[in-house]
Amino acid sequence: MSPEEVARRLGWHKTKLYRIERGESRLILDDLEELLELYGVRSPERESLFQLGRDAWKRGWWLAYRDLYQxxxxxxxxxxxxxxxxxxxxxxxGLLQTEDYARCLIRAAHPDMADDAIQRQVQVRMERQAILTRxxxxxxxxxxxxxxxxxxxxxxxxxxxxxxxxxxxxxxxxxxxxxxxxxxxxxxxxxxxxxxxxxxxxxxxxxxxxxxxxxxxxxxxxxxxxxxxxxxxxxxxxxxxxxxxxxxxxxxxxxxx
The missing domain is CATH 3.30.870.10 (Endonuclease Chain A)
Known part of the structure; x- marks a missing residue:
């Protein structure tokens, strides 16, 4: 497949694929999964590549909360x-919310969620706001x-x-x-x-x-x-x-x- 065909089948802009292949853009795990599926990559190569992908993202603070998100x-x-x-x-x-305001909104959106789970959701939202002061x-x-x-x-x-x-x-x-x-x-x-x-x-x-x-x-x-x-x-x-x-x-x- 040509790069244009790959981009079309994945619904990507072609420059996104070019930049990934040149090592100029970060490859997130969701995109890696789509590529491996399209290219027909199977085990054990698939697991090996996913481990490389996970290792590349270990610096991401959000990985501590990966159980909360897809x-x-x-x-x-x-x-x-x-x-x-x-x-x-x-x-x-969310980037503009105070902690108490965020907690109330999250509780309203998830009325059955346990208090500790709600607190973790709030923590994620507050940590995201660090980009505003970097x-x-x-x-x-x-x-x-x-x-x-x-x-x-x-x-x-x-x-x-x-x-x-x-x-x-x-x-x-x-x-x-x-x-x-x-x-x-x-x-x-x-x-x-x-x-x-x-x-x-x-x-x-x-x-x-x-x-x-x-x-x-x-x-x-x-x-x-x-x-x-x-x-x-x-x-x-x-x-x-x-x-x-x-x-x-x-x-x-x-x-x-």
């Missing part, structure tokens, strides 16, 4: 991205619906601390917060919550990510990505400016006891 694609992209765009009509993005943090763009900011998650105290946390985050040069007010009416971003990852190397195409009740979806196809990019553009067009958003959050915080 693969590490999300962590790798979040860690490597130069820009992360959140388009949030329903939920406040020497070269990614640029964060969060476009949130007004309803997300008005929802009193965890009671008045937790909610107010979350608003105050957003105001602190908004002071960072790499963080841009925007709210879409109710008065903006309908807009394209209402169709669903998604995240856009953009990478430092222009040869690495952007990836869209959507999380749902029945699993995660990663989108790299050029035609599909164009729709996500358009939804991102239209969402930002409907949103308040950064300064207007700060003023909006300050008003909400003052209204909260």
């Amino acid at each position: 693969g590490e694609s999300f962590f790798v992209m979040e860690n490597d991205a130069a820009k992360i765009g959140f388009y949030a009509p329903n939920l406040l993005p 020497r070269k943090p990614p640029r964060i763009l969060a476009v949130m619906d007004e309803g997300v900011l008005r929802r009193t998650v965890g009671g008045e105290t937790t909610y107010k601390k979350q608003l105050e946390h957003l105001l602190e985050l908004g002071k960072r040069p790499n963080v841009d917060l925007h709210v879409i007010p109710f008065q903006a009416g309908e807009h394209m971003g209402q169709e669903g919550q998604f995240t856009l990852f953009e990478f430092p190397d222009p040869e690495d195409p952007p990836v869209a990510y959507q999380e749902g009740l029945f699993g995660d979806v990663y989108v790299e196809d050029v035609a599909d990505m164009s729709r996500y990019m358009l939804a991102a553009e239209k969402s930002l067009d409907a949103a308040l400016s950064k300064a207007e958003t700060v003023a909006f959050i300050e008003r909400l915080a003052k209204e909260t006891r």
Whole structure:
């Protein structure tokens, strides 16, 4: 098979395969599994290659929590991205949440989960936020619906601390917060919550990510990505400016006891 044929059959952008084969892009275990399956690699070679793959990722802090997730694609992209765009009509993005706020959301989403398991989920979310304070943090763009900011998650105290946390985050040069007010009416971003990852190397195409009740979806196809990019553009067009958003959050915080 030609590289073009492999990329087509896996639903990848061809530059992704080129960069993996040249050793210029990290090979995550999910992608390794897809390649081995397509190439018909069987035991014992398969196990040997998987062990090499696992050894290559031992430095990833998230491996301590691998029992909570299906693969590490999300962590790798979040860690490597130069820009992360959140388009949030329903939920406040995890990278922006306080610990108490995150705990309340996780408990609501998993009402049958044991307390210790919930705590581990919270720990993962807090550890992810380390990328915001590293020497070269990614640029964060969060476009949130007004309803997300008005929802009193965890009671008045937790909610107010979350608003105050957003105001602190908004002071960072790499963080841009925007709210879409109710008065903006309908807009394209209402169709669903998604995240856009953009990478430092222009040869690495952007990836869209959507999380749902029945699993995660990663989108790299050029035609599909164009729709996500358009939804991102239209969402930002409907949103308040950064300064207007700060003023909006300050008003909400003052209204909260």
